[in-house]
Each structure stands twice: as C-alpha cells, then as structure tokens.
Amino acid sequence: MVSSGTVSGAQVAGVAERTRPGAAERARDGFTRAWRPVALLAACVAAWWAITALELVEPYQVPSPGKTFDVLTGKWGYIWHHTWVTTYETLLGFAIATAVGILAAVVMVYSATVEKTLYPVLLFAQVIPKIAIAPLFVVWLGFGMGPKILVAVLIAFFPVVIAMVTGLKAVDPEMLELSATMGAPPMKTFMKIRFPASLPYLFSGLKVAVTLAVTGAVVGEFVGANEGLGYVILQANGNLDTPMLFAGLVVMSAIGVILFVLVELAEALLLPWHASRRSAAVTTSY
Structure with missing residues (x-):
C-alpha cells in the first residue's frame, strides 16, 4: 500500500533526479x-x-583583420556614435513590434473573423521587400529616425505575431475546459493558462525578430540617413574604404548577437519551468 504524500522524481521508476547544479x-x-x-x-x-x-585578394577588396581592428580602435568615437544610433532604432523598433505583435495575435486568436481578415494582409505585407518601400517612408516621415524605426517594426513584427498565435493556439484544450468548468473568467484564463503556455513560442519568435530588427534599422539607414551604421557602411563603400566597411559590418553583427543573447537570457530567467530548461535536472534510466 502506497502512503499518501508527494512522490519525488527519485521515487518514480526509471527516473533519476539530479541535484541542483x-x-x-x-x-x-x-x-x-x-x-x-x-x-x-x-x-x-x-x-x-x-x-x-x-x-x-587585393587589400582594397578585403582588408586584413589587423586593419579592421585598427579602424575599430582608432575611430572608436565615430563608430560608437553611429552604433548607438542604430542600436536605439533597433531596440525601439523591436519593442514596438513586440507590443503590437502580441496585441494583434491575441485579437486574432479570440476572433476568427479578425484572423481571417488580418492574416492575409500580414502575409502580403511581409512578402513586400522593405528596401522597395523604405523610400516612401523617407518621403512621408523625413530623414530622421522615424523611417528606420518603421522599417525595423515591419520586419520584426511578423515573427512575433506568428509565434504568439501559434503559442496561444497550442494550449491544451482540456486545461481550457477545466478552467471554464470551474467558472474562471476569460481574462483570468488568459493570464493563468493561455499566456504562460504561449511564452516559449513567443520567445522563439522574439529571438528571430530581434536580429531582423537590426537588419531593418540598417536597411532604413541605407535609403536615407546621415547617421547610423548603415550610413557608415554606405559612406565607406562609396569611398572604397573597406576597413571601415568591414568594421561597420563587424559591429552590426555584434549588435545582433548581443541582443539575441539578451533575449535568450530573459527566456531562461522567465521560463525556468519550461521543459527545455528542466531537461538537465531530470534524467531517465530506461
């Protein structure tokens, strides 16, 4: 006869519980x-x-790592200023895309009419090359940060909304039925069941979106700007200054990697309960 009480993972046949690392x-x-x-x-x-x-290869085609590093250190103040501009545009565009994408996903999941109406429009907007419509944003919004942020939003928005819709629809129907049976209001069901269950999917989309936001900001700077890494790369290309061009590419890549790692760290902190984070804590013996 099994006594009542909580059974630990080490007591389950075939499962060994590891100590906290x-x-x-x-x-x-x-x-x-x-x-x-x-x-x-x-x-x-x-x-x-x-x-x-x-x-x-010729030096004007591919500079050496040493020359690129010399540019990064010798002109750090110049590069840092433009790096900060691109980073600011990226972060703001990513934040707006995240907020709007989550809101749009929630509305689409709770309204089949909105989903059937909005989804084709989102797909149509996604396949339009952003470099083709970026000049229109410059005409409408001028040469400030507005067009760059808007391009970053448009590029980063689609992965967020698709990941969030998938996550909200992937909730176990039995959990929703249990919540309804117990009389939980829709908002409480969303906050306690639907939204937490969708977070792993959301973070997958965010990791894609944050790197695309960097690309969007730089693409916007290619079209029309007087600062930012896109401006630096264009100026270096026009002057055949390949060390500066490579330095700009290296810094732009570093921004994307750092932001990706930050989103991944946020996922590890906010989702310690997810199976992907608990896989190291439990091992099977069969």
Whole structure:
C-alpha cells in the first residue's frame, strides 16, 4: 500500500533526479556550450587573416583583420556614435513590434473573423521587400529616425505575431475546459493558462525578430540617413574604404548577437519551468 504524500522524481521508476547544479558546474556547462561557436569564429578569423596575409585578394577588396581592428580602435568615437544610433532604432523598433505583435495575435486568436481578415494582409505585407518601400517612408516621415524605426517594426513584427498565435493556439484544450468548468473568467484564463503556455513560442519568435530588427534599422539607414551604421557602411563603400566597411559590418553583427543573447537570457530567467530548461535536472534510466 502506497502512503499518501508527494512522490519525488527519485521515487518514480526509471527516473533519476539530479541535484541542483552548483556555480562550478554551471560555469563548466556554459563553457561546454560556448567553446564550439568561439572556435568556429576563431577559425573564420584565422582564415580571413591567412587570405589577406597570402595576398590572395587585393587589400582594397578585403582588408586584413589587423586593419579592421585598427579602424575599430582608432575611430572608436565615430563608430560608437553611429552604433548607438542604430542600436536605439533597433531596440525601439523591436519593442514596438513586440507590443503590437502580441496585441494583434491575441485579437486574432479570440476572433476568427479578425484572423481571417488580418492574416492575409500580414502575409502580403511581409512578402513586400522593405528596401522597395523604405523610400516612401523617407518621403512621408523625413530623414530622421522615424523611417528606420518603421522599417525595423515591419520586419520584426511578423515573427512575433506568428509565434504568439501559434503559442496561444497550442494550449491544451482540456486545461481550457477545466478552467471554464470551474467558472474562471476569460481574462483570468488568459493570464493563468493561455499566456504562460504561449511564452516559449513567443520567445522563439522574439529571438528571430530581434536580429531582423537590426537588419531593418540598417536597411532604413541605407535609403536615407546621415547617421547610423548603415550610413557608415554606405559612406565607406562609396569611398572604397573597406576597413571601415568591414568594421561597420563587424559591429552590426555584434549588435545582433548581443541582443539575441539578451533575449535568450530573459527566456531562461522567465521560463525556468519550461521543459527545455528542466531537461538537465531530470534524467531517465530506461
């Protein structure tokens, strides 16, 4: 006869519960996850250096890593100013796309009429090349940050809304039926069941959207701007200043990687209960 009470994971046949990892184990796990991409990046830089050192290409076509690094350090104040402009446009566009995307997804899930009406329009807007309509934004909004932020919003919006709609629809129907049976109001059902269950899907969309927002901001700067990394890259290309061009590309890539990692860290902090975060805590023995 089994006594009443809570059964731990270690008492379930075939399941072994691991202890909470300490600081040393977490650091070791982090190193294990990081060394492969770091090694690949180092190999790419080494190949870049070898190609330029062996003069397989002309210096005006591909500068050496040393010259690119000299530009990054020697003109850091100039690059930092334009980096901050692009980062600000990216973050604001990403924030707006996230807020509007979540709201649109909620409305679409709770209204079949809105979903059938809005979904084709969203798809149509997504397939339009943003570089083709960006000049219109410059005509409408001028040469300030407005057009760049709008392009970032349009590019980042679609992954957010699609991921959120998928997450809200992926809720277990039995949970919704149980909530309705117990008399929970719709808002409480949404806050306690639907929204938490959709967060893993939402963060998947956010990680895609935040990198696309960087691209959107730079694309907007290509069309018409007097500051930002897109402006730096265009000026360097026009002057055949490939070290500055590569420096701008390196910084732009770094922004995307850093923002992606920040979203992933936020996911780890907000979703410790999700299966993907608990997989290291429980192992099966069969």
